[in-house]
């Protein structure tokens with residue numbers, strides 16, 4: 001176990017879903033980190049999928065991939081972007097994973113003939129998954145419980161929190177309850193009753209909220225604060241307002257103004273003389289809100305009707321844009337709408353393009369047209385994962401003259417498989433957790449555009465794909481000016497392509513967006529924006 005006396009913060013949600021528990025948890029994590037504590041954040045998801053890897057992005061938004069190759073909830077992306085520290089598989093637990101572990105143990109006979117039950121077996125496994133993080137010597141572990149208090153599927157998690165709070169003893173854990181104060185326009189009032197009820201629902205499960213964070217469109221009056229404090233059993237200073245902000249990156253600053261971090265440290269019996277130092281964060285915010293230039297980038301994808309599907313990409317543009325004091329306007333384009341005939345209309349006035357990752361054949365031909373348009377009109381283009389594969393297909397068809405070129409993902413028996421399936425993937429039947437996942441090394445060719453962008457030859461980036469550039473076509477591509485500038489040093493698999501005679505035409509098999517944070521904007525996104533800026 002940990003050498004330290006690790007403290008635990010549980011974040012629950014009431015009234016409705018989608019209140020932003022992830023952003024509040026990430027903001028708190030940032031504040032506590034800047035007070036000198038070693039913090040990590042974990043998400044417990046009450047659904048039965050083992051992980052969100054098999055979920056349609058329309059269902060659940062982006063699937064975020066960690067260094068160790070875990071396919072996780074998009075909230076982990078927020079944790080990394082705010083804290084600038086990596087998360088791992090243990091930072092995301094689902095009900096599916098909990099049950100899988102318990103059922104495997106049962107099959108092995110580990111329960112020695114006992115009846116296996118939600119309490120204690122499932123709750124013990126939940127508690128084990130929470131406390132296991134303490135092995136990494138964190139001072140504070142923030143655990144966000146997905147869903148809304150009162151949901152049937154959240155019950156075992158809430159019961160586990162109750163048990164853990166009791167086991168950990170006084171001052172070692174606390175519960176932050178995030179709730180909504182609806183505004184009734186007709187009477188011009190914020191209403192507290194739904195929050196009172198959700199706090200009561202928590203109490204019925206044996207848990208007292210220690211701090212209330214209130215999502216609201218309007219400022220809380222003194223009276224509202226007093227009412228909430230009295231009827232929800234918390235101190236007046238423990239009622240924290242979380243007003244709608246123009247950007248999620250303002251939330252930590254707003255919460256700090258109300259001494260949120262002090263309130264939390266007091267509840268946990270921790271002292272810190274250090275004030276939260278948000279100077280760098282505020283510099284980022286200032287640059288983000290006062291851009292000197294603007295560019296418009298077309299984001300071509302098939303899940304664009306739910307922008308959360310491309311969360312990390314959109315955030316990476318914010319980080320890189322702020323760093324360059326440039327507003328990045330995204331023009332979201334559904335690839336299924338693009339044809340040769342309408343491409344110039346659709347892309348009129350854009351300064352750059354990004355072709356997004358994706359799976360399946362819907363909208364593919366539109367993406368091929370987009371890549372061709374960018375190539376032939378000198379528009380800076382970054383293709384990510386499927387985006388790079390599309391650039392490969394387009395180049396093979398229209399430059400190498402291989403009109404039948406395709407990916408084996410869309411046509412298994414294509415005569416020109418420029419994108420093919422990896423040997424070890426051929427016999428894989430299970431869809432979940434079986435792709436090439438997580439951080440892999442890449443060696444960049446000296447003198448390549450990418451080595452210049454990264455400022456180094458050795459990089460490591462995160463992956464999530466099954467198909468690869470087919471190296472049999474390498475020399476044909478290179479002969480025509482498409483350079484394979486990055487390869488995996490162990491397997492020689494192609495990681496990057498770049499076109500010599502073009503202002504910026506780069507495709508990467510990996511996902512740079514997962515590693516972009518406020519503190520460390522990603523060089524590739526910066527380079528794309530720079531290329532898009534017209535002086």
Ligand code: GLN
Nearest residue numbers: 357358385386465466467
């Ligand atoms: N569908 C492609 C593959 O599996 C690309 C995946 C992606 O874009 N993440 O290789």
